[in-house]
Amino acid sequence: MLEYLPHTNPQVDALKVRFRGKRGGSKTGLLPVERYGMRLCAWCAKKPLATHSQKYCSQLCSQSSDAFFYPTKAGYPFLLARQGGQCAGCDLDWEPILIERFQKKIKRCEEAIARTKAKMDQDPERYKGDLMRDEYELEELRAKLENRGLSFWLALGIRHLIPYDQEPQVDHIIPVALGGDGVGLENHQVLCRLCHAKKTKQDNQDIRNAKTANAQRTKGELLGSK
Numbered sequence: 001m002l003e004y005l006p007h008t009n010p011q012v013d014a015l016k017v018r019f020r021g022k023r024g025g026s027k028t029g030l031l032p033v034e035r036y037g038m039r040l041c042a043w044c045a046k047k048p049l050a051t052h053s054q055k056y057c058s059q060l061c062s063q064s065s066d067a068f069f070y071p072t073k074a075g076y077p078f079l080l081a082r083q084g085g086q087c088a089g090c091d092l093d094w095e096p097i098l099i100e101r102f103q104k105k106i107k108r109c110e111e112a113i114a115r116t117k118a119k120m121d122q123d124p125e126r127y128k129g130d131l132m133r134d135e136y137e138l139e140e141l142r143a144k145l146e147n148r149g150l151s152f153w154l155a156l157g158i159r160h161l162i163p164y165d166q167e168p169q170v171d172h173i174i175p176v177a178l179g180g181d182g183v184g185l186e187n188h189q190v191l192c193r194l195c196h197a198k199k200t201k202q203d204n205q206d207i208r209n210a211k212t213a214n215a216q217r218t219k220g221e222l223l224g225s226k
């Protein structure tokens with residue numbers, strides 16, 4: 001399971017407001033918290049930092065921060081994990097596709113190991129290195145499949161793994177043009193390309209309607225003030 005740690009540094013909330021109605025954000029304004037003469041993690045604001053160049057106390061804090069400030073890029077595997085690998089608009093389930101891909105890779109790796117072992121019967125010394133490398137790779141693949149972590153979900157980005165219309169895309173739930181958050185995971189979701197196209201069409205209609213309503217209100221106010 002891909003873990004996401006919610007922030008506990010108030011600076012992050014201030015930055016979130018700053019990026020409301022904007023596409024994407026930046027975490028350059030996010031700094032370690034100075035408290036009790038200590039520098040604390042810029043994400044959790046709880047743990048002290050060991051060195052001066054350090055900004056986060058752990059990989060969990062660093063990855064959560066990246067996911068928050070760059071939801072369409074670094075946040076994408078976190079959104080997928082949150083949705084259980086399914087499109088938020090239709091029944092499309094990406095997880096079995098990924099499981100199959102990892103299982104195939106594992107099988108190929110196991111076959112390679114079996115071949116090397118057969119060759120080792122004749123000349124053990126020569127193939128020792130190959131065997132070690134393949135066994136290490138097998139272990140890594142199994143762990144990735146088991147953990148459903150960052151690398152598991154990122155594998156969905158591999159070209160030609162899925163049909164064009166089924167490719168995952170990150171969507172702003174409330175469009176940024178209507179004041180939706182540009183950062184944070186709350187206002188983001190993953191949709192398949194087809195669902196995303198439909199949603200974008202509806203969003204654009206909503207944006208046009210909001211503009212018309214705004215223009216009419218302004219006009220009404222001007223007429224009313226005469």
Ligand SMILES: [Zn+2]
Nearest residue numbers: 041044057061
């Ligand atoms: Zn931390």
Ligand SMILES: [Zn+2]
Nearest residue numbers: 087090192195
């Ligand atoms: Zn869909």
